[in-house]
Amino acid sequence: MNFGQKDWIELIMNHLTLVIMLLIPLFGSLIVFATPREAAAKAAGPMALGFTILSALVGVTLLTRFNYGAGGVWQFAFKADWIPQFGVHFSLGVDAIGLWLLMLTLLITPAAILDSFHTIQTRHNEFYGWILLLFASTMGVFMAHDVLLFYLFFEFTLIPSFFMIGIWGHSERRRAAGKFFLYAFTGSVFLLASLVYLAWVHAEKFHSYSFTLSGLYQAGASLPAWQQGLVFTGLLIGFLIKVPLFPLHTWMPAAISESSTPASVMIAGFKLGGYGILRFALPLLPVAALKFTPWLAGLCVFSIIFGGLVSWVQRDMKKLVAYSIVSHLGLCILAFLALTTSGLIGGVLVMINSGILAAALLLVMGMIYRRYQTRSLHDVSGLARRLPALGFFAVFFAMATAAVPGLNGFVSEILSLVGTYVSGSAGHGGSLGPAYAVPAVFGMIAGALYMLYFVAKVIFGPLVEPVVDPDSQHEPHPAEPHPPRDLSLREWCVLTPLAVVVLFLGIYPAPVTRSMEAAMHKLESHAIAARVSAKIPGVSGVAAAHGILPLNKAAAGLASVAPLR
Amino acid sequence: MFSETLALLGGLHLTALQTASLIPVFPLAAAVIITFFGSRLLKGGSHAPAIIGVGISFVLAFALLMAMQSGKLAGSDSSYLQTNLWTWITAGGFKAPIGVFVDPLSSLFLAFVTGISLLIFIYSSGYMAGDYGYYRFFAYLSFFVFSMTVLVLANNFLLVYLGWEGVGLASYLLVGYYYPKPAARDAATKAFVVNRIGDACFAVAIFIIYLNFHSLQFADVLYAGLANPVFIMHHHTAIFWITLLLMLAAFAKSAQFPLHVWLPDAMEGPTPVSALIHAATMVTAGIYLIARCMPLFRLDVPVLHLVGIVGCFTAFMAATIATCQYDIKRIFAYSTVSQLGYMFMALGVAAGSAAVFHVFTHAFFKALLFLSAGSVMHAMGGELDFRKMSGLRKRMPITTVCILMGCLALAGMPPWAGFFSKGEILDAAMNSSWRFGPTLAIFGMLTALITAYYTFRVFFRAFMGPEILPETAGHHEPSPFALPAEPGDAHHGMDASHDAHGHSHAGANGVPVSLDGSIRMWGPLVLLALGATLVGLLGVFGGHGHAGGWFANFLSPVHLNQQVSANGTPQPVSAAVRVNSTVMMGLDAALALGGILIAFYFHLSNRAAAPRVAATMPGLVRFLENKWYFDELYDYTLVRPLRLLGHVLSIFDRFAVDGLVFLVGFAPQLTGYTIKPTQSGRLRYYGIGMVTGVAVVILGVLYLLR
């Protein structure tokens, strides 16, 4: 076979893009780690930023080359044997869901790194090395098409996160890091057990091990209901901890409030748990998912209300954001469980938007902290008068979080709620409905409550500025002028891209939603097929209307990959 | 008809839909320009883009109205024009485009919203001159008008929701414009949160609409969807919930009981903002929504009647509260709540065109009253308590004449605008086919009496009688934005020119002779006063045989005035004329005059009498002064319990949930503690343990192998 230059370009463009995106930060982290400490103080940050932006630039080309018409198909696939005896492949690819979450990662990481130029004053090389590793492993999660590879990346995110929380941050950071790690690790054990069991089932039933998504879909579908329930529980524990959903959320406020701004931004901004639920828990075990739905959805609704109310009474700004995430992601999981196309799309958008907005708010709070050395809502007030630009961004992001239409938070919230509302009615998948959607609407009111509370306390009101005692700081910081100045150029650069995306996704989310339509519709049909096969009454007509395939065929279709040419 | 073009500015030809689509663009552009260039470039000239933007919008809206009026757009088979511009949100059948919907109702709203806003903008450029954050103010104002025009022009429910929340956001920012003042900040938060409750209801209504109609387009839902009687029969419950929730949403936005509490507090914003909120861009949205959804509402008569009852009650309640307030703006704020009650009452008796007519006249006279109050506030250095002032007519002649026009209109004296619109509502209620219609009408008339009384209470107290000026008169309020002293801070110098202007014509005791302010302030007042005096005539003349005059004739294609009887056929509102219109008009005029005379006696000719009467019923006065204790009621039944619940959940989270997690983590440690004593470090115990263990194992094995 003649392998010319054109074919090389073809190969790189179509199949190696993702690998290149992964390799850039991995090599970058090696270089940054190897930089001597003295040199790193100046160079590590820019180097890390450079690697990230390089990777992001490669990633952005995906947006132009992605075949949106086939958003449900894994594209840019790369596949190599890894552990052939157990059917494990090093197999990457993105479909529409992964693509947008990848873009979220690419958006947030440069902002976090740029912000750490101000924030991180010690052990630069390690910090930027870890941040690049976290970046790479998070991207890997969204790219992995092999389940064991997914698990590897998923697990690996723990290590950099652990160090980033534990080394740089506020006084309680070590405790928070320990809590974070134990929580996540406990979840991972259940996750691994469930995945390995599925692979083993595949080996039993089909006489070969498989860790491909399609293989496990088949294995999951072939299990009896009670085993599905057990495996589903294992997956749920693993993913819900990462989401986090009440009552598995308590690591989140601690980790976010005690870690440094960039670390908290990345923890809050990367949505691994929700992705896991959407990609694995629901399609792998559709029957179990349907059985668990009422309880789980109830938990989600409680999480929404609980997160909103608790967020409203926090004294710590970053905790306020942390609980708002609990509230938002409750909605996200609820929308997934609704198993309607609009709900699933809305849920993904909740992940993306909550990621952007939580990151943006945490960055703003970090900027306040840098100036006043406080995270308390009661110590500062009226900052709009002193820092108008910062005040503008704070109100802007707060309003987006409170789901004001025209900004991105609204789109995700309304789609999730609509999806939940129509779930279970004629012509739609799922089994939820108004009983879940109407209480969840309280999340909208709560969103206004806690976000306006933050704005009223910190941004509006009479000007109150604590005087910073330079000796009392936990971390050495460069002297801030008093009274503090408004946003620096660098801070503008951190916030502006986020604000632009917030606005864009609010006004014109149609490209994003449309690209996911096919994938989500497939998932909805899959769920309806599961209902039919589980003999849950009253859906056969629906299935006929949707042209539902038998479950196994539907499962195979879910994981279809673009053919390797 | 769709190709019919409007000739604008000579050469420019646009279709009606193009014209309509352009209307929101200019205020938005102004808002964007001011946001980006206001602080550095435009500064004191920030009003220019805003005024130009809303001015162009007004011209377009007026051209649209004229085209609609002249019948150029008539002759189509449908009563509206609509188009989708681009897709906003789409996901699995849930589609919401950005699109416009033009019919007489929306073109009328557009015209008066942009027109009144234009006047308020011009006024603001004088009123706010020299203020810190001048540019911010005009950016918000422009955004406010943009949101309102989007709301009115939207062709689907979700886009209405965008405008709906947009005006909420704009009002939040504007009420909280003086954000360093805690009162302004809290009022803004309250306005947003109370509105959010309504918005949540709206959202649920949207879900139900989508679920049942599979569309959010007005054309599909209100027109095509409801054309099918079988469909209506099958979806009766859904329609009930939709209308109920839309009603609650409208109540929140239009400040009706029980969600009226935010509006009076919203006067913490600068006065032009109050004028904008009360007259043009915010509270009228609720009326618009229900008028727009009249095809739905008239299918569910109980909900429609509930609208009327709540409206009537709110009108009465707010009017009683207004009689015992002392702050001029606050009185006008309650009068807005009350007048909005009238409008809902009209909607409740299916007299939609009367409601819209009252919205229209109310916009003129309420804007006039608020702007006049603003002039008073401006002149009195921020003081608005009429117990501290009297006889302002000599110092503020133009303002006095203007506010008198406004008061007459509000009180409903013929031939001012309020007389006709209010009269039409009462007439419709009295002659409604609903048997409680007359009851509402009687309460409405009682309210009209009270209205005339409290309106002229203000006028007689503040503008007539001997001249008393508060100490702050002629001075400027200290800026709430003042920082702790800093050298070279620009805004200290800003007020200087103003003061110089004021003091140059100083009369005795250092207060300027004329306090009317610049032409930018009194010019709009005069125009609004003319409007408040004359627009009522639109409801009488030019009707081409239509009883409601030009106005009802113009709105007739929208079918606002029909009820549907049990068998599904439309029927006119007034089944049987109970009371002749002429008699009603006479009664209305007599009541207005009566109210004015009572006010004249107690507040001008015999001012000492008022406190004597008040002293005879201290409980009632205190009850009214405290606004029926609604704020306290909500504080104790909603806000505090919710916050308490938040704290309880937070504690629950910290101790129970996290405690449980701690216990899980503690379990291995606990096990360790329990068996720790066995590890004594004594060699012989280990030996004993080992021997015992071996013995047990051996015995066990022997037992098993026995």
Next chain:
Amino acid sequence: MIGQADDFLSGENVMQTFGNPMLYHYLALGAALFALGLVGFMVRRNMIMIFLSTEIMFQGIAINLIAFSRYWQNSDGQSFVIFVLTVAAAEASLALGLVVMLFRRRQTLNVDAWSDMQG
């Protein structure tokens, strides 16, 4: 049994009374030695005594091995005992050295002085 033991000590009589010693005799001796050593190990506090007790346990086992070796007419057990003895000797020198060192540290041979490993 004690009386029998006395007889056992008087040589000739034993042979006449019981005939050739049987395998179980040796095993009983080994067990007795082992039990003795075990009890000593458990109740003694003196490190040297404990050490000696372990040596006695070794010897008990060694007798067992030799007895079986003899019984099966197989020299494996005997050669193994040679190894055990060698290792025991080496170990004895090491252990006594440690004991001396421990004694120097605490000036006592009481093993309870060394309970630092308690939990």
